[in-house]
Amino acid sequence: MLMLNQYRINVTKYLICMAMFMFLEFTLGHNKDSEVQGCKKARLKEDTCVYSSMAKISKPAPRWEGTAVIDGQFKTIKLSDFLGKYLILLFYPLDFTFVCPTEITAFSDRVEDFHASNTEIVACSVDSQFAHMAWISTPRKQGGLGPVKFPLLSDATHQISKDYGVYMEERGHTLRGLFIIDDKGVLRQITINDPPVGRSVDETLRLIQAFRYTDIHEEVCPAGWKPGSKTIKPEEVLKEWWPREEL
Numbered sequence: 688m689l690m691l692n693q694y695r696i697n698v699t700k701y702l703i704c705m706a707m708f709m710f711l712e713f714t715l716g717h718n719k720d721s722e723v724q725g726c727k728k729a730r731l732k733e734d735t736c737v738y739s740s741m742a743k744i745s746k747p748a749p750r751w752e753g754t755a756v757i758d759g760q761f762k763t764i765k766l767s768d769f770l771g772k773y774l775i776l777l778f779y780p781l782d783f784t785f786v787c788p789t790e791i792t793a794f795s796d797r798v799e800d801f802h803a804s805n806t807e808i809v810a811c812s813v814d815s816q817f818a819h820m821a822w823i824s825t826p827r828k829q830g831g832l833g834p835v836k837f838p839l840l841s842d843a844t845h846q847i848s849k850d851y852g853v854y855m856e857e858r859g860h861t862l863r864g865l866f867i868i869d870d871k872g873v874l875r876q877i878t879i880n881d882p883p884v885g886r887s888v889d890e891t892l893r894l895i896q897a898f899r900y901t902d903i904h905e906e907v908c909p910a911g912w913k914p915g916s917k918t919i920k921p922e923e924v925l926k927e928w929w930p931r932e933e934l
Contacts, residue, residue, distance in 0.1 A: 740852020742866060748776075748874040749850040755809070755838035756819040764809070764838055771870050773806040773895055777886075778853045778864035782814045782822040786885045788832050790863075791839075793888045798836040804895050805870070811840040811847060813860050853879060867894060869902070 741749045752765035766774075777794065779787040791810055794801075801808060814822075819839040825831020840847075842861075848854035853864035863880035875898050880886060897908040906918040 741850045742852055742874055742877060744874055744877065746874060747872050748866065748868045749847075751847045751850065753811075753840050753842060753847065754816045755840040756816055756823060757838045759820070759823070761816050761820075762838075764840065766868070766872065769807055769809075769868070770872055773804065773870055773899065774868040775801070775806060775808045775891060775895070776851070776864075776866040776868060777808060777810040778848060778851065778861045778866075779810060779812050780860040780863070780882050781812055782818045782832075783830065786863075786883070787812075788827070790885045791832060791835060792827070793885075794891075795836045797888050797892070800892055801895065804892070804899060806895050808837040809840050810835075810837065811842050811861075813842050813845055813848060813854075815843050816841040865891065867891075867898065869898065 748766060750766050752763065754761055755764045756762075757764075775794075777790070779790060781787065794808055794810070798808060812819075816839075819841060822832045823835055823839065825833070827833045842848050845854050848861045848864075851864060851866060853861040855862060863882060863884070863886060865876075865878040865880075865886055866874060867876035869875050876894055878886065893913060896914050897912050900914070900918070901907060904918070906920050908916075908918055912918065
């Protein structure tokens with residue numbers, strides 16, 4: 688009888704242990720599956736994974752310094768060099784590609800229009816300064832870029848691109864990011880495109896002109912505003928502005 692009771696006790700302990708083991712296995716296995724599923728979800732997004740941005744609207748733009756190609760020469764430039772002027776920081780994926788040269792040449796061809804608005808342009812990619820030099824040294828008809836009227840900045844360490852939130856880790860290059868920084872070094876506008884689509888020179892110039900107008904005048908610019916168009920005074924009641932605009 689004693690042996691039977693001891694047997695029952697041992698069986699009970701065994702069943703309790705097995706139940707605890709199965710419970711722990713289920714719990715840990717469930718958590719592991721969740722982690723695996725999370726990893727799969729992360730992997731599904733790897734091609735579009737970018738770094739979180741330090742660049743915030745109405746805040747000082749992230750500082751940077753690097754080697755650029757300017758007029759066929761290497762030169763170190765930094766963000767503070769452009770204080771007192773507006774700056775367009777133009778990130779593009781790679782040299783010797785397809786959409787990128789159409790954007791850079793379009794901005795270069797209109798650079799005087801930006802200078803008239805006290806604005807400079809810097810284009811930046813993860814290519815080395817040597818790749819930039821080779822690109823501008825190759826004529827457009829031979830697949831190169833030809834001369835450019837603003838600096839091509841090298842971000843070979845990817846740090847600038849990461850700070851501005853445009854670097855794609857898995858692809859090894861950036862999205863098409865456009866950042867407008869004002870004459871005090873404050874970030875005023877951000878546009879980030881998926882690589883297949885280029886950006887508009889006309890819209891960028893319009894934004895520059897609008898921001899500079901609001902810097903000087905105590906007025907704001909409505910949708911689609913262009914120089915010479917009507918503006919709105921902040922204290923003006925909209926119902927007084929609408930009829931005038933519709934005329």
